[in-house]
Amino acid sequence: MKVLQEAETSKVRNFYEGDETLRLILEDTLDGEFLSYAKRELQLFGEKCANDIDERAKHTDREGEPRLIRYDKYGEETCEIWVNEGYKRTVDETYRTGIVGYVHKEIPELGHKGNYTYSFAQGYLLSQTEPGFYCPVTLTMATAYLIDHYADEQLKEKFLGHVCATGDKPLFEGATFLTERQGGSDVGANVVRAEKDGEHYRLYGEKYFASNVGMCGVAMVLARIEGEQEGSRGLSLFAVPWRKENGELNGLRVRRLKDKLGVRAVPSGEVEFDGALAYVVGDKEGGFYYMMEALNLSRVCNAVASVGIMRRALVEAKEYASRRHAFGKRLTDFPMVQDSLGKLAAKLHVELATVFDLIQLYEKVTNNEVTEREIVLNRLFIAIMKKESAEQAIHFSHETIELLGGNGYIEDFVTPRLLRDAQVLTVWEGTANILGLEL
Ligand SMILES: Cc1cc2nc3c(=O)[nH]c(=O)nc-3n(C[C@H](O)[C@H](O)[C@H](O)COP(=O)(O)OP(=O)(O)OC[C@H]3O[C@@H](n4cnc5c(N)ncnc54)[C@H](O)[C@@H]3O)c2cc1C
Structure with a gap:
């Protein structure tokens, strides 16, 4: 007897392929040459995320988590952070895609800068596999934002090139x-x-x-x-x-x-x-004001990580339910399972479209192309979407565990990690009460 009765699809997994909502968003927001570039690169990154990065993420979470090595062999305090080799490869490969760098500098092939829409599309794919590592990426985005917008030329010269490195210089991640x-x-x-x-x-x-x-x-x-x-x-x-x-x-x-x-x-x-x-x-x-501006960006990142976890949860639930049988039928033949999956799919479609609508507004605000009213709305929508999407990420992870039954609760499957990772999204970058107070 087998756990899953239907055969696995022979197709290589790819988080970009088959995401119709993301495709429509990109076609709606990017122009000709940039759109072709983004589609090609996201196709490559989507495959990497669904395979190599996913394998490494599992290892990092279970056996390979970072460790503090406080002293070197001579007893000197060095406070090295040990990370596993796979994690290092994920870091290197991800920053080379320009997920941070191309928001601030030219994409060589296109001869112009990228934008937040493209970066967040990458972040959405990455957080389907490794929300833990998307955190440093978003911290580096916030650092680049602060230096680019508020630092003097000397500081920019010192740090910005490193923070935005895409393989051309030693990378300085941010915090x-x-x-x-x-x-x-x-x-x-x-x-x-x-x-x-x-x-x-x-x-x-x-x-x-x-x-x-x-x-x-x-x-x-x-x-x-x-x-x-x-x-x-x-x-x-x-x-x-x-x-x-x-x-x-x-x-x-x-x-x-x-x-x-x-x-x-x-x-x-x-x-x-x-x-x-x-x-x-x-x-x-201006310190507090600058940091609040960076916090706004981090909250958008939080919403992107949330929709990423939601999509992964839905993909896992659909795949499992279409291969598992109970009472002589496929799970997806049961109306109640169809209802659960249908609700998750509809919810994801709406949340993803809304998050990227918000990103359009955010992009306009950071480019100073807006009215006072839009600046206020931007803050308002960011707070609302941060809260809403973080809670949905937890809900999706919880629903998916249930749809996978007992296996959903077991660490061999990605579902427990999704729930554990999702739980922080309601806490950092402002809890619901604090967001409510800001409104
Ligand atoms: C994994 C992780 C990583 C983190 N990384 C960073 C980091 O890199 N940098 C960083 O600066 N911080 C980081 N944080 C901290 C995080 O941002 C804070 O934990 C968060 O902002 C909440 O602050 P607190 O823990 O002090 O909780 P508190 O401020 O003590 O809040 C506790 C509870 O009280 C509620 N509360 C507080 N004030 C009010 C009020 N006026 N009205 C109603 N309710 C209220 C809150 O909503 C919350 O539910 C991290 C946290 C975690 C868990």
Whole structure:
């Protein structure tokens, strides 16, 4: 007797192929040459995501999660983050597609920049397989955004090329550190302090939730310059290189990595600053405002990760139900199973279209092509879609576990990982209450 009675399709899996909603969105939003380029590249990336990256993601989640190696063999504190070889390949292959870089620089083949629509289409495919790694990608997107929009020419020269690297330069992944022990939602309670040292600053204090520690080349950090007022208005934004030019740690250490429910691919840790060299970004009074702008981008990324998980859940549920028999029939022949799958499919179609509508508006806002009203609507829609899609990602993962029956609960299948990964999407980048308050 077999678990699945119908044969597996011989076709190579590809997350791009067969996604009619995504195809329609791309055809609606990209023009001729860019559209052909995007379709070709997404076809290639969709296959990679469904196969190689998926295999590696499974390994990273179960046996190969990042580890902190605090001291080297001579007892020096180096705070290396060990990641497995497959993860390194996923990092390399993904950034080379320009998922971050081509939002800010030319796509050589086209002679013009890419855009967020294309980047988010890539992110949607990636988060169907590895939402844990999509987190560092989105942190790097936020870092690139902050440097490109607010840093002076010297800082851009120093960091932007590395943050946007596509194989042409050593890559600096990014990170955004706001949360401290006493407050994640209440960022105004931040106490990490910045002391003036010549032209730049030195940071002291601790960040309690810091994703991509040790993997990032540069982190964007909120801190309070000595003597500045309390609350969020007294915060400044700093670009903090992880290492000095000689390779030593830049006056910081990782206290520990968090042992997390999901998104295990990304090392999330606690960071202690003890005199880290920090470059102020933009006006020192503008730190909180800049970070809120980056947070808006991260919330769109969160919605993209959510629809990615929703699609993967639906694909898994459909595939399993069409191959599994019960009571002498295929599961998909039962009206109640059809009803569940139909509702998920309809919901995904609507959510995906809405998220990409929002991305169109976001794109206009970042290009300064909008009215005051659209700027307000953009904020409003981002908050609503972040909350809505994150909750749907959990719902889809839960429904899919049920549709797979007992196997859905077993870690050999992707379904438990989908649920564990989805659960964080309602927490980071603002909980439902905080989003509600912002509205
Ligand atoms: C895996 C992971 C990775 C993370 N990575 C990062 C990172 O890289 N950088 C970073 O800066 N942060 C990071 N975070 C932190 C994350 O952003 C915060 O956990 C989140 O913002 C919530 O903050 P908190 O944990 O302090 O919860 P709290 O702020 O203590 O909130 C607890 C609860 O109280 C509610 N609440 C709080 N204030 C109000 C209010 N005024 N009205 C009603 N309800 C309220 C919240 O909605 C929530 O349900 C990460 C978190 C996780 C889990």
